[in-house]
Amino acid sequence: xxxxxxxxxxxxxTGTSQGVPVVACDCATCQSTNARDKRLRSALFIExxxxxxxxxxxxxxxxxxxxxxxKKLDAIxxxxxxxDHIFGLDDIRAFNWVQxxxxxxxxxxxxxxxxxxxxxxxxxxxxxxxxxxxxxxLVENKPFKVNSVDVMPIRGxxxxxxxxxxxxxxxxxxxxxxxxxxxxxxxxQDLDMLVVNALRIEKHISHFNxxxxxxxxKEVKPKQAYLTHISHLMGLHENVxxxxxxxxxxxxxxxxxxx
Numbered sequence: 001x002x003x004x005x006x007x008x009x010x011x012x013x014t015g016t017s018q019g020v021p022v023v024a025c026d027c028a029t030c031q032s033t034n035a036r037d038k039r040l041r042s043a044l045f046i047e048x049x050x051x052x053x054x055x056x057x058x059x060x061x062x063x064x065x066x067x068x069x070x071k072k073l074d075a076i077x078x079x080x081x082x083x084d085h086i087f088g089l090d091d092i093r094a095f096n097w098v099q100x101x102x103x104x105x106x107x108x109x110x111x112x113x114x115x116x117x118x119x120x121x122x123x124x125x126x127x128x129x130x131x132x133x134x135x136x137x138l139v140e141n142k143p144f145k146v147n148s149v150d151v152m153p154i155r156g157x158x159x160x161x162x163x164x165x166x167x168x169x170x171x172x173x174x175x176x177x178x179x180x181x182x183x184x185x186x187x188x189q190d191l192d193m194l195v196v197n198a199l200r201i202e203k204h205i206s207h208f209n210x211x212x213x214x215x216x217x218k219e220v221k222p223k224q225a226y227l228t229h230i231s232h233l234m235g236l237h238e239n240v241x242x243x244x245x246x247x248x249x250x251x252x253x254x255x256x257x258x259x
Contacts, residue, residue: 006050007048007169007171007258008046008048008257008259009046009047009256009257009258010254010255010256011045011228011251011253011254011255012040012043012060012064012067013039013040013041013043013064014039014228014251014252015040015041015229015230015231015253016041016042016084016199016229017082017083017084018231018232019039020037020038020230020232021037021232029233030232032236034237034238035254036237036238037236037237039230039252039253040058040060040063041056041058041059042056042058042175042176042228042229043056043057043058043064044056044173044195044228045070046168046171048168048169049147050148051074051075051147051149052074053073053075053146053149054076055076055077055078055166055173056076056078056079056084056086057076057085057086057087057088057091058084058085058087061089062091064088067254071098072095072098072099073095073099074104074146075103075106075146075147076092076103076105076106077106077139077146077151077166078105078106078111078115079164079165079166079176080158080161080162080176081111081115082158082176085176086111089105089115089132089134090119090132091132092132092133092134093130093132096133102133102134102135103132103133103134103135104137105136105137106137106139106144106151107138108138109138110162112138115136119132141155149168150169151166151167152168152187153165153167154167154174154180154184154187154188155181156176156177157178157179157180158178158207161206163175163176165177167188167191170190170191170259171192171193171194171195171259172188172193172222173195174194175197175229177197178204185216185219185220188220191223192223193223193224193225193257193259194216194224195225195228196208196213196217196227196228197227197228197229198210198212198213198214198229199233199234200231200233202233207229210227210234214244214248217245222247225247225248226249226251226255226257227248227251228251234250
């Protein structure tokens with residue numbers, strides 16, 4: 001039986017690798033004045049059992065941490081190694097300074113190797129003063145703990161790239177996937193909340209489009225579902241939201257939910 005958690009989440013970002021608005025784009029979504037059409041790169045903040053955890057740290061990490069006023073960070077879970085999911089890791093320096101210890105980073109081996117390559121100055125023998133301090137923890141396709149919080153990895157595929165989603169309690173977070181095998185879908189049973197990527201209306205090579213995301217939601221039957229990693233090509237928030245099933249919503253930056 002899953003441990004009952006005092007569980008809160010906040011969407012730090014709900015956009016694609018380019019964010020919304022996209023640089024130099026004049027489309028209706030990018031020109032919208034609705035705050036819900038302004039999307040930083042996708043990331044999620046979770047507070048569970050007094051542990052404060054972030055999933056992914058892209059280029060907007062600093063801005064996202066300032067926006068929510070986070071003073072304590074227990075861990076960062078990394079879904080995969082693409083720029084929009086790891087390039088904010090340098091900014092953990094502030095948490096290192098305040099908390100007086102390295103930040104725990106959870107990622108699979110391939111992703112750890114990418115982090116070591118991108119942030120090679122962190123792992124040099126003779127370290128430059130003031131660099132970010134990371135404790136890398138290996139994620140495999142089996143349950144693990146972030147202190148007192150149980151985490152279940154969920155394997156999906158971003159075109160041909162294996163990525164991890166994560167289930168904590170009765171919430172699961174899946175981003176940057178366009179395929180998930182049936183055995184992994186079993187981990188999505190009995191959810192109160194599923195967060196899943198839905199890039200746009202048209203089919204895409206490496207992300208669920210809206211139709212495919214809705215099909216997964218219908219199959220695994222969470223009580224509520226929220227769509228994230230949304231492109232400007234999805235359209236205006238208020239228009240798309242009106243077309244969704246009653247238990248499905250477009251997430252937006254700053255959306256707070258509790259369970």
